[in-house]
Amino acid sequence: MEWTREQRYRKYKDWDAQTLLDLQAQAATSPYQMHYHIHPLSGLLNDPNGFSYYNGEYHLFCQSYPFGPVHGVKSWIHFASPDLVHWHYLGPAIDPDSDLDNAGAYSGSAMEHNGKLLLMYTGNHRDEDWTRIPYQVIAEMDENNHITKPDKAAILPPDHVSEHFRDPQLFKHNGKYYVLLGAQDAKTKSGHIDIYESDDLETWHENGYLDLGKDEMGYMIECPNLVFVDNYPVLIFCPQGLDKSIADYQNIYPNMYWIGKDINLSKAQFTPLQDHPANLDDGFDVYATQAFNAPDGNAYAISWVGLPDCTYPTDKENWANCYSQVKRLEIKDGVLYQHPVDAIKNLRHNEKQLNNEKIISQKAGKQYELKLHLAAGQAGKLHLASNEDLSASLVVDFNTAQDAKLTIDRASSGPAVNPDYGATRTIELNANQDLDLDIFVDGSLCEIFINDGRHVATLRFFAPSSNQKIAFDKDTKYTGRLWSMNSIL
Known part of the structure; x- marks a missing residue:
């Protein structure tokens, strides 16, 4: 079935409850369904978002389009776990119901601050002419899992980027707040990681593109993530259109990691330990991995098992994709290792x-x-x-x-x-x-x-x-x- 734009961007409130129940039943009874991994209750699941630890539990939010196996108007749904394995579903989290995200609540991250969990995401706004404006939005979740959205964006797109400006990672480092954003330069149409800095989470200063050396990282970088693994800075990102002479891969788009000796976020400088990025996963279907540094001292990662612009047999059953298990990250001999959690x-x-x-x-x-x-x-x-x-x-x-x-x-x-x-x-x-x-x-x-x-x-x-x-x-x-x-x- 070909989905029209009108169908993909139909408001959630305009769908009837029985349709959603039928889709949920279809996904639940599929012979291909997973049972000890996170999967869609209905429709499509893609990027993991807001992976974090807050209020005594691990939290994970998911990009979701519940009405079919397509990339329609996206929302966030919410899972929590005591141990990174036993996840329970907490329901819808961020719906595309404001002017800032009228065409979808796109990917983002989470950070605890002053007793709240800050959820930063890209609000996909479309105007009457269908022109996209990507707003970077910071919502708040309290201890009762109630989420409040702001009236205005925290970061507006600068003039030097195209409409492809998304997937913010919000974190605190050396007493300052930072946001990493996937960006496409408007003039060169090349992919970058753009860095923003703030002292108070209110006023943001753009530090510029992170210097990744002389090699171009394709035409767009999605899902940039910085974690510290055994005190090394590790970039995890998805460089779309990356030249295979820089780093070889076979999937339509790669999910890469790059271990650094050092990173200076204020100066937008990255000093690599490896000459080139490397494939995070050597299989067929990993993308949009999100990682974070947990209070227990470990860095954990979880991946979307699916790929943009690809199809899967379960599309015929009206559901698509799932997540990997959570993996604990470790560096040995200059290489990133991934382990199942205990x-x-x-x-x-x-x-x-x-x-x-x-x-x-x-x-x-x-x-x-x-x-x-x-x-x-x-x-x-x-x-x-x-x-x-x-x-x-x-x-x-x-x-x-x-x-x-x-x-x-x-x-x-x-x-x-x-x-x-x-x-x-x-x-x-x-x-x-x-x-x-x-x-x-x-x-x-x-x-x-x-x-x-x-x-x-x-x-x-x-x-x-x-x-x-x-x-x-x-x-x-x-x-x-x-x-x-x-x-x-």
């Missing part, structure tokens, strides 16, 4: 010990964790969500010998998913070393943590419900454990 272990049950079995499970179900330690010096294929003869499956092709690498192949797992961008992803490994895999499957979502999170590969796949076999293609030397996973939603 609380994910609380979902495990029905443990099965594994030791060189060729068939791991004939009927593993659609919610499980599989942890494997594969010996060096061998090669083979692990089939997930497979039919009986292994001809239709999600394939993890591994080599732990001299030509060490891991290839994920979703070509035969079910309906094709954005085939223009390939059906395989390959990760180079160190030769002649053991390989550790921690694999999470939840409905149509798979997350593979490789060598303690040195790499993570995230993807959607759409296998028939009857395909639940897990097996190697031949005898393999390994140990492991398999768990079923409880639902959270």
Whole structure:
């Protein structure tokens, strides 16, 4: 179905309640639905927003269009969790119901301040001629989760940017308040991270584009994030149109990270530790990752598992996308590692010990964790969500010998998913070393943590419900454990 602009931007109040209930039922009963990851109750879910800790809980807001699998007029919905795993839904949070956001409440961030949670987002305003004005808005949420919007924008677009000026990250650093914004320069049509500074959250001064060196970062940077991981400044961002000679990627748009030695926000200077940005995820479907520094001293990240300008088989069921699990960030040897948070272990049950079995499970179900330690010096294929003869499956092709690498192949797992961008992803490994895999499957979502999170590969796949076999293609030397996973939603 082709959605017209009029349909996409229809006011929420003009939709009837029964339509929404029908859409919710359709999403809930889908055989592809996730059950221990955040997913849309109906319609489309995209960027994670406002990831934060406030009033004794972790909070997460989500870009949402509840009336279909399309990017219509966006709102924020709200989840909270005591442990970053067990999320409960708190309902709508920011609706596009003011002049500042009459065409959508776009992405943003959150920061605790004076007992309130400040929610900063881009108000997508459209005038009568459909000209876009991106307003940067700071709303407040109190301890009862009541949200109050302001009457005016905190930051107006400067003359030197195009209409693409969005996704504010609000945070405090060295006694001052800062906002990072994704921006496109009006003259050069190049992507940048624009920095604003304030002493009081009222008056904002533009410090200019963050200096990222001589290489252009494509035509637009979305979702810029700065976190400090083991005292290193780490930029996480989505450079659309990035030249692949700068950093190679296969997805339509990449989600990158860049570790720095130092960052001076007042002078808009970034001193990189790496020569170039690197892929945050080595799979097929991660974008718009949002991270924050939590009070417990850790940096946590969560990602949209979906991509702009792409479609997925569940579009036919009127819902789209989901989120990754939350990952704890760490830097080892100048590389960003991502780890499952400890609380994910609380979902495990029905443990099965594994030791060189060729068939791991004939009927593993659609919610499980599989942890494997594969010996060096061998090669083979692990089939997930497979039919009986292994001809239709999600394939993890591994080599732990001299030509060490891991290839994920979703070509035969079910309906094709954005085939223009390939059906395989390959990760180079160190030769002649053991390989550790921690694999999470939840409905149509798979997350593979490789060598303690040195790499993570995230993807959607759409296998028939009857395909639940897990097996190697031949005898393999390994140990492991398999768990079923409880639902959270």
